[in-house]
Amino acid sequence: MLVQKLSWIILLLLPCQYGVKAKTTLACEGESAVLSCDVGFIKVIKSQYGRTDRTTCASGKKEKSISDTQCSQDTFLHMSAWCDGRKSCSVHATNSIFSDPCNGTYKYLDVSYTCIPAKRSVMCENTQSLIVCDTGVISVHYANYGRRDLVTCPHTSATSTHCYSPQTSSVRSRCDGKKSCLLNASNSVFCDPCYLVNKYLEVTYSCE
Template sequence: TLPALLISFLQLICAHICTHAVPCTLQAGVLNILSANYGRTDSTTCSAGRYSEQITKTDCYGTNTLSEVTNRCDGKSSCVVPATNSVFSDPCYGTYKYLSIKYSCVVHNVSVTCEDGYSTLDCGNDVIQIINANYGRTDSTTCSHGLPDTILADTNCYASGTLSIVATKCNGKSSCTVQASNTTFKDPCFRTSKYLTVSHHCLPHPVRKYLILQRGINHPFSDFLFPIHSIHFKKSSALQSRSTIFGKNHLPRFVVFFNYD
């Protein structure tokens, strides 16, 4: 199964609301942003009480919307996004805008490995996709048994390269092992006892040939040579939810998303 994309949601946030929470329930997992736009694409959404000249322009797109929302929300259980020009800049002056976000909730597995231990991820016959990872310390209780308080006090400890390192070692494989150590990751907080936290989910094996990861992480599935316009898997009833997949020299930010019945 691919629980990550069983449910997708669309939120429309009018500019006067200013901020809005984008949630995934604890049971549903973490956010996976599919698309986002700050602007206006129709004349009816968020139109109450507006002058006609404020809602007539319907080809208004904020070019940085997807990257901004992704940075704020991807991999989190919830996030708050302000629908304002100060966040996205103004894509169409004089037009009343709104923020639309399409997202899915990714059911994920979480592993925690204390410093100098080994984290092993295993998806059996499926393949691994890393959602989030951090080597450091974000609370004083995890991996704390028998340790002095002095090396547990720093709970704002994040190794900036953790996600890319773990993704490179694990994405697309059925299993992988990563050591939670300063030799694998740079030491983000000297004299603090650290641990490795990894969130991942397992993708069905048939998706392997067609999956391209976002944000330019090096990945063995990224060698597309030509456009593909539709993909069907009869047994899993899978259908891509975006219309076109482009070659690796023309990659959009989000390339392939599958819906499974």
Template structure:
């Protein structure tokens, strides 16, 4: 079920990039809807299945990957508790394996199996979680570094910025080390996990941006260490943004999101929440990517006792 939803989301990304405007997304109650007009895709593949990465235009660049388990929900259907209880299962070589087989290709298929990745947690039912970007033809990944206390400036001229990776911290002793005492550059395991999201929020979709390389912007991941910001980005021509045209949180048929549900949770097919569209518009319009939980806490409960789903129609186009 999870694999099917992620594959559908991946399809949405391709549709936007290829210029197809209307997208329809259905998300079961309790899951998270992801609307995207960006260039980044995520694919989650259960153990023993095959992951398929595809770029209709351009080529694949894998950003992150893990073969293991970091939550108890993904790929859990029909599995006993002892096979999904270990949620700290990571395989550090996952990214290098994916990168070596998929980077630079338009299509790449790889088995989510112990024979490919090794077994990082024997007895646990694992899955492969991959995030990758489709780099448009003619675009290259550019890199910049900026020392703590200075400002990084990214300029794509008449194209648009897409940040691929970022870290504010320190992973070597050489960068931004001139005149610094040894105790300020000795910690080379300093990583700020929120760096990418912070920089993406300030730069993605713009033609130029300037960001202060400082603790006030990124937080301080290693007090006493003199840090720097490492950024990888591309300049691309696609600059599409979300516009939600229709949305309903409720139930209008007895088939959608019905697997395993009793009849009394599916019988009300006249369930609609009038405020759904305004909620989606507020949270998603004008963005390239938007995730929103399909839950009562977000939309309210229009029909108590009915198992609901979120139905969204949106377009990808210029802002």
């Protein structure tokens, strides 16, 4: 419980740490939540799918479908995997993506996020790359080994955009506090999250 509380405190302090105001986006069930950053990269702070009041996304709905206000599912890990480290991200608010926390209730997806000023490095599968800080030392914000789009590292085996294997802790242990860090994007370093799909390692970091 203490670890969970400390995690929430850290997440809530993120906007203050980077000197930017947190953004929010809301999507009624069946619609899409769109997150975007003109400057910097997305960092999800909090995400909930369900219903906690009778007014949000209530227009034209029957009383029975909006009466349960104790319906809430924490979707932070899902949204973080899909959106962190990207310039923009669109996620459909449906039960097929998020499990249904309350059958028969009309729900909505409520997301808070910030835009972190950072650098981004991408390594296609079976390549190496050096991330460098000319001033300060590396501080990794997010890392994923997989595939979240078809444009990055185009390949005939780029057949899925839902290949997630967050590697933030692993890359932090390798790189944080260093002036430079050599990373190898391969299945021998990071376990293969999607067999036969061509992948890439993406890292967002700052020099602090």
